[in-house]
Amino acid sequence: MSEPHINLRTFPDRTALAETLAAETADALRAAIGTGNAATLAVSGGSTPKRFFRQLSQAELDWESVTVTLVDERWVKDTEDRSNAKLVKENLIQGRAAAAPFVPLVTDAGSPEGGLMEAQKRVADLPSPLTVAILGMGDDGHTASFFPGGDRLKDAIDMTGKLLVVPMRAPAAIEPRITLTLPVLVAATSLALHIEGDGKMAVLEKALAGDDPLEMPIRAVIANAARPLDVFWAP
Numbered sequence: 598m599s600e601p602h603i604n605l606r607t608f609p610d611r612t613a614l615a616e617t618l619a620a621e622t623a624d625a626l627r628a629a630i631g632t633g634n635a636a637t638l639a640v641s642g643g644s645t646p647k648r649f650f651r652q653l654s655q656a657e658l659d660w661e662s663v664t665v666t667l668v669d670e671r672w673v674k675d676t677e678d679r680s681n682a683k684l685v686k687e688n689l690i691q692g693r694a695a696a697a698p699f700v701p702l703v704t705d706a707g708s709p710e711g712g713l714m715e716a717q718k719r720v721a722d723l724p725s726p727l728t729v730a731i732l733g734m735g736d737d738g739h740t741a742s743f744f745p746g747g748d749r750l751k752d753a754i755d756m757t758g759k760l761l762v763v764p765m766r767a768p769a770a771i772e773p774r775i776t777l778t779l780p781v782l783v784a785a786t787s788l789a790l791h792i793e794g795d796g797k798m799a800v801l802e803k804a805l806a807g808d809d810p811l812e813m814p815i816r817a818v819i820a821n822a823a824r825p826l827d828v829f830w831a832p
């Protein structure tokens with residue numbers, strides 16, 4: 598990577614970050630709806646986004662016109678604590694946002710490979726491109742479910758690939774996963790990375806210092822984003 602292809606936005610604390618990210622996400626969704634289009638919001642799971650979700654759920658906008666989905670999911674039931682869908686339903690699709698339709702990536706199939714066709718159809722039926730996609734990042738440099746050592750990582754980050762979703766199994770992933778692919782994510786009208794804490798900043802700095810996306814898959818997003826990737830960070 599010759600130039601750091603990011604736009605780093607730092608905040609004094611996590612509450613300030615959540616307020617700004619929620620306000621800007623709501624503005625982007627409102628703008629899409631204002632042009633007469635339906636809007637699609639793809640969010641991450643994990644431990645970071647809860648505060649942002651709660652803030653965004655209070656936004657005044659036409660939530661019935663906002664389809665919410667996930668950038669990636671663990672192949673577990675949506676009643677399990679590891680489910681990203683559970684996190685979204687309990688923290689984002691609440692209050693004003695309760696009217697938003699939610700499209701899960703997990704199907705009734707027993708595995709992501711078995712559910713692939715159905716998940717692919719669900720994503721193909723979403724208003725496209727995604728209006729807003731918010732990514733997270735793990736300590737190993739994974740984002741979405743683009744895991745180092747993932748069995749389908751090359752497929753997931755193939756910018757010439759035609760798949761919209763890819764199953765993923767990786768040593769660090771715990772469960773089998775399903776993930777939106779890189780072309781779908783970087784096509785989003787608005788794309789941001791939301792990270793918190795000094796540890797995640799160190800991971801980002803390491804990613805910016807190298808260029809192998811198989812080692813740190815966040816590099817694939819940074820390298821292929823249509824514009825410098827907005828990184829929202831607070832200590």
Ligand SMILES: O=C1O[C@H](COP(=O)(O)O)[C@@H](O)[C@H](O)[C@H]1O
Nearest residue numbers: 641642643644645733734735741
């Ligand atoms: O497993 C996942 O991890 C990443 C990062 O999560 P965090 O707990 O470190 O915030 C997340 O972005 C992804 O959606 C999730 O499935």
